[in-house]
Amino acid sequence: xxxxxxxxxxxxxxxxxxxxxxxxxxxxxxxxxxxxxxxxxxxxxxxxxxxxxxxxxxxxxxxxxxxxxxxxxxxxxxxxxxxxxxxxxxxxxxxxxxxxxxxxxxxxxxxxxx
Amino acid sequence: xxxxxxxxxxxxxxxxxxxxxxxxxxxxxxxxxxxxxxxxxxxxxxxxxxxxxxxxxxxxxxxxxxxxxxxxxxxxxxxxxxxxxxxxxxxxxxxxxxxxxxxxxxxxxxxxxx
DNA sequence: TGTCGTAGTACGAGAGTCATAGTACGAGTG
DNA sequence: CACTCGTACTATGACTCTCGTACTACGACA
Numbered sequence: 001x002x003x004x005x006x007x008x009x010x011x012x013x014x015x016x017x018x019x020x021x022x023x024x025x026x027x028x029x030x031x032x033x034x035x036x037x038x039x040x041x042x043x044x045x046x047x048x049x050x051x052x053x054x055x056x057x058x059x060x061x062x063x064x065x066x067x068x069x070x071x072x073x074x075x076x077x078x079x080x081x082x083x084x085x086x087x088x089x090x091x092x093x094x095x096x097x098x099x100x101x102x103x104x105x106x107x108x109x110x111x112x113x114x
Numbered sequence: 115x116x117x118x119x120x121x122x123x124x125x126x127x128x129x130x131x132x133x134x135x136x137x138x139x140x141x142x143x144x145x146x147x148x149x150x151x152x153x154x155x156x157x158x159x160x161x162x163x164x165x166x167x168x169x170x171x172x173x174x175x176x177x178x179x180x181x182x183x184x185x186x187x188x189x190x191x192x193x194x195x196x197x198x199x200x201x202x203x204x205x206x207x208x209x210x211x212x213x214x215x216x217x218x219x220x221x222x223x224x225x226x227x228x
Numbered sequence: 229t230g231t232c233g234t235a236g237t238a239c240g241a242g243a244g245t246c247a248t249a250g251t252a253c254g255a256g257t258g
Numbered sequence: 259c260a261c262t263c264g265t266a267c268t269a270t271g272a273c274t275c276t277c278g279t280a281c282t283a284c285g286a287c288a
Contacts, residue, residue, distance in 0.1 A: 002211045004219060006245065007275085011122035012220055013244085019223040029266050039219045049245055051267070056244085077253055079266065096224055102118050103217060105153045106126055109133040110210055120276065121243085127275085143235050163276055165236070170275085191284055193235065 004043045013045065013053055014062075015099065018084055018092040021063060025083035028054065054082060062088030118157045127159065127167050128176075129213065132198060132206040135177060139197035142168065168196060176202030 009016075020026060020034050028050055035045050057063045063082045070079060084092065123130075134140060134148050142164055149159050171177045177196045184193060198206065 002208070002215050004212060004216050005125070008125035008212060008216055009219070010125055010244070010275095011119070012223075015220070016223045027266080029264095038222050040222075042215060042219055046246065047267080048247085048269095052244075077266075098118060098122060099220060099224060101156060102122055105118060105123075105156050106129070106213060108152050108154075109126075109130045110213060124244095124275070141235080143233095160277065161236075162238095162278085166275075191235070 004039070006046070006049070009043055012095075012099070013049060014057060015092065015095040016045075017050070017053055017057070018062070018088060018095070021082055021084045022089065022092060025066075025081045027079040027081045029079075057088065058082070060087075060091075061085055062091050118153075120160070120163070123157055126209075126213075127163060128171060129206065129209040130159075131164070131167055131171070132176070132202060132209070135196055135198045136203065136206060139180075139195045141193040141195045143193075171202065172196070174201075174205075175199055176205050 016035055016038075017031060020031055020038075026034070028047070032045055032047065032050055035043060054063065054065070058065055063084055065080050065082050067078050068081050070077070130149055130152075131145060134145055134152075140148070142161075146159055146161065146164055149157060168177065168179070172179055177198055179194050179196050181192050182195050184191070
């Protein structure tokens with residue numbers, strides 16, 4: 001079975017994370033499970049990769065963190081949630097456009113084999 | 115205009131180079147021009163990136179180098195040409211399969227925005 | 229002679245990912 | 259009540275690929 005190497009998906013970690021956060025603020029563990037689910041198990045992001053993406057994107061102003069309880073009653077251990085900023089939304093949109101372009105370009109090379 | 119960042123195409127430099135070499139052995143300068151042409155100027159590979167890809171892929175047994183004259187009459191400065199090995203062909207085929215998968219996976223994330 | 233295009237090599241910095249390891253809490257089981 | 263499992267992270271240093279910068283060297287042409 002073909003699997004996706006991190007080398008290949010490398011440029012899209014931020015995009016994947018943002019695509020999830022843009023719908024609803026979330027936190028590390030949940031996002032890693034989401035990525036696995038959405039990719040149908042073909043891509044499993046490493047914890048360290050994920051958390052360092054958070055740090056980087058927060059530093060760049062694309063996301064903001066806030067600590068919150070897991071449920072409204074305040075039960076359980078607090079988690080660090082992230083939400084996408086305006087700038088992050090913009091960044092995400094650019095990444096989506098860039099993806100369309102990249103896809104076309106790579107297809108041009110690969111199709112050459114025919 | 116949207117341009118392709120090296121960060122995003124990073125995982126595909128080897129694949130692009132191999133897609134060219136698989137058709138006909140070539141050399142650095144020519145390949146860099148080919149990449150620019152095939153990508154319609156959207157992606158210009160850096161010299162250092164290209165040559166270090168050669169070194170790496172030769173070390174991994176995906177390509178082989180040979181020095182040859184630019185034309186049959188032996189005029190001009192000799193160049194270092196590269197050809198794809200059996201192992202490189204296999205590697206390329208895997209990368210193509212991986213591309214199909216990666217494409218589907220990324221689309222799943224991006225399409226979520228709709 | 230000088231510049232342009234060709235065809236590279238050398239080197240060190242930087243970014244992102246990874247392996248590894250460790251912390252800490254709550255829930256459930258025996 | 260101890261233990262394990264799942265959850266939810268943090269720390270550190272290594273590694274790889276790409277990049278900026280700089281340098282070499284040849285041939286053609288003005």
